[in-house]
Amino acid sequence: MRSGHEVMLGTRDPDATLARTEPDRFGGPPFRAWNEQVPDAKLGTFSEAAAHGEVVINATAGDGSMDALGLAGAEHLDGKILMDVANPLDFSTQPVTLFAANDDSLAERIQRAFPGARVVKTLNTMTASVMVNPGGLAGGDHHVFVSGDDPGARAEVAGFLREWFGWKNVIDLGDLTSARGAEMILPLWLRIMTGRGSPMFNFKVVTEENAAG
Amino acid sequence: MRSGHEVMLGTRDPDATLARTEPDRFGGPPFRAWNEQVPDAKLGTFSEAAAHGEVVINATAGDGSMDALGLAGAEHLDGKILMDVANPLDFSTQPVTLFAANDDSLAERIQRAFPGARVVKTLNTMTASVMVNPGGLAGGDHHVFVSGDDPGARAEVAGFLREWFGWKNVIDLGDLTSARGAEMILPLWLRIMTGRGSPMFNFKVVTEENAAG
Numbered sequence: 368m369r370s371g372h373e374v375m376l377g378t379r380d381p382d383a384t385l386a387r388t389e390p391d392r393f394g395g396p397p398f399r400a401w402n403e404q405v406p407d408a409k410l411g412t413f414s415e416a417a418a419h420g421e422v423v424i425n426a427t428a429g430d431g432s433m434d435a436l437g438l439a440g441a442e443h444l445d446g447k448i449l450m451d452v453a454n455p456l457d458f459s460t461q462p463v464t465l466f467a468a469n470d471d472s473l474a475e476r477i478q479r480a481f482p483g484a485r486v487v488k489t490l491n492t493m494t495a496s497v498m499v500n501p502g503g504l505a506g507g508d509h510h511v512f513v514s515g516d517d518p519g520a521r522a523e524v525a526g527f528l529r530e531w532f533g534w535k536n537v538i539d540l541g542d543l544t545s546a547r548g549a550e551m552i553l554p555l556w557l558r559i560m561t562g563r564g565s566p567m568f569n570f571k572v573v574t575e576e577n578a579a580g
Numbered sequence: 581m582r583s584g585h586e587v588m589l590g591t592r593d594p595d596a597t598l599a600r601t602e603p604d605r606f607g608g609p610p611f612r613a614w615n616e617q618v619p620d621a622k623l624g625t626f627s628e629a630a631a632h633g634e635v636v637i638n639a640t641a642g643d644g645s646m647d648a649l650g651l652a653g654a655e656h657l658d659g660k661i662l663m664d665v666a667n668p669l670d671f672s673t674q675p676v677t678l679f680a681a682n683d684d685s686l687a688e689r690i691q692r693a694f695p696g697a698r699v700v701k702t703l704n705t706m707t708a709s710v711m712v713n714p715g716g717l718a719g720g721d722h723h724v725f726v727s728g729d730d731p732g733a734r735a736e737v738a739g740f741l742r743e744w745f746g747w748k749n750v751i752d753l754g755d756l757t758s759a760r761g762a763e764m765i766l767p768l769w770l771r772i773m774t775g776r777g778s779p780m781f782n783f784k785v786v787t788e789e790n791a792a793g
Contacts, residue, residue: 460683462757468682468764470673505791509784512768540771544675548768551681555725555761558753559785571722571784572772578718579792 372531375409377416377439384410417443422450422527423484429455429473430466436481445483448520450527451546452490452498454553463557465550474514474546487515487524488546492556494566501569502533508579509569510536514546538572585744588622590629590652597623630656635663635740636697642668642686643679649694658696661733663740664759665703665711667766676770678763687727687759700728700737701759705769707779714782715746721792722782723749727759751785 378384387397395401402408409419417423417439427435432453436444455473457466467473474488490498490511501507511534515521521539528534540549552570560566571577591597600610608614615621622632630636630652640648645666649657668686670679680686687701703711703724714720724747728734734752741747753762765783773779784790 462760464682469677469767505786505788508792509786538772538775540768540775545768545771547675548765548771551764551767552761554682554764555753555758558758558761559751562751562753563787568785568787571786572781573718573722573784574776574781575718579721 373409373419374407375411375416375419377411377413377435379413379435379438381410381412413438414440414443420447422448424450424452425477426452429453430457432473432477433480436477441481441483444481447484448523449477449481449484449486450490450524451477451486451488454491454550456553462554465553468551469547472544472546472550474550475543478516478543485515485517485520486543487513487517487520488543488549489513489524489528492549492552493569497567497569499532501535504567504569507533507535509571510538512538512540512545512549514540514543514549516543536571536577586622586632587620588624588629588632590624590626590648592626592648592651594623594625626651627653627656633660635661637663637665638690639665642666643670645686645690646693649690654694654696657694660697661736662690662694662697662699663703663737664690664699664701667704667763669766675767678766681764682760685757685759685763687763688756691729691756698728698730698733699756700726700730700733701756701762702726702737702741705762705765706782710780710782712745714748717780717782720746720748722784723751725751725753725758725762727753727756727762729756749784749790 384398389397391397402410411419413435423439423444425432425436451474453473455465455467457464467476474486478484478486492512497504501509511528513521513524525537525539528537559568597611602610604610615623624632626648636652636657638645638649664687666686668678668680670677680689687699691697691699705725710717714722724741726734726737738750738752741750772781
């Protein structure tokens with residue numbers, strides 16, 4: 368991988384994933400074609416991927432996250448940082464709602480279900496291409512948030528964001544209840560995306576100190 | 581007023597408001613002392629203020645908004661733009677939650693209760709001093725949102741924001757269900773405020789087009 372780390376992607380059925388020939392649901396190439404471009408990325412079951420990682424990233428669809436992490440196995444998450452990038456989006460309603468919000472969050476549900484994991488919510492507030500290349504949008508002059516009950520895990524994740532992807536502006540929101548706020552920004556994010564017709568934007572917390580020019 | 585408009589503030593009991601000698605709940609001067617600095621601002625009942633205004637602004641506490649607007653009277657709101665600046669904050673929980681969220685919003689509740697009003701949600705996503713003086717923070721390089729079911733009312737309010745306060749960057753989110761997103765940003769806003777120890781910040785929607793420098 369670009370950042371020099373060994374990465375294994377987990378999926379329910381690796382053989383089925385490798386056999387796919389249709390584009391993925393976002394119109395990208397099927398896995399095998401993508402993997403030819405990124406040959407260092409390994410593919411395994413959810414359990415194998417979680418066992419492989421020193422750090423585990425939950426980038427599954429929000430309504431599949433609990434199942435995927437259950438398949439990953441609590442024993443493969445214990446003591447590890449679990450970066451939770453998912454959002455609890457319920458696409459069955461119009462407008463889209465959140466299936467956990469206000470007095471709960473997907474991140475807290477995951478933490479309760481896997482108390483041995485060090486859950487850190489992050490990267491859920493921008494589109495994937497901005498997550499991994501913040502400098503590609505406005506030179507990185509915008510923000511990413513981290514939330515988690517373990518201050519050390521939050522600091523480690525902030526470091527990963529800088530080191531892996533080049534994030535310059537990381538805001539530590541505090542304990543995991545702050546993930547509610549990070550997830551609850553999604554309805555606004557979706558309306559802005561609809562209005563612009565593009566997901567290529569991100570939020571900046573503008574202060575006197577970081578004002579441009 | 582600075583913007584050249586006649587303003588009347590509504591309150592439950594104007595005599596009681598005028599009799600106050602203690603600071604307001606944010607530590608500001610009591611009404612009479614403030615009014616000596618801003619003598620053009622009139623004071624009346626909620627009903628008198630609503631009858632007076634061509635445009636009515638709901639800047640009451642969220643949990644008092646329905647009562648205040650009920651006292652204002654539907655007959656004084658019919659056909660008028662009602663700018664709703666309030667947030668449905670429930671301070672009885674820790675962390676603070678919203679008493680309307682996700683599949684509803686305070687703005688929609690107001691619109692349902694006063695179907696003759698042209699409700700536009702706006703200015704609820706930043707502190708009061710930034711609302712009325714966006715240029716005082718980072719030269720105004722940040723955003724305000726408008727939501728409402730009446731496109732003409734949204735456009736009028738966007739014009740008011742520019743004319744009255746100098747807002748340069750107004751994002752039209754669309755129909756009033758988008759006020760859910762604008763209100764649901766409050767939990768994140770509150771955590772950022774707590775972390776910074778100051779409410780002097782605002783969100784900017786960073787794109788390639790509006791990138792600094």
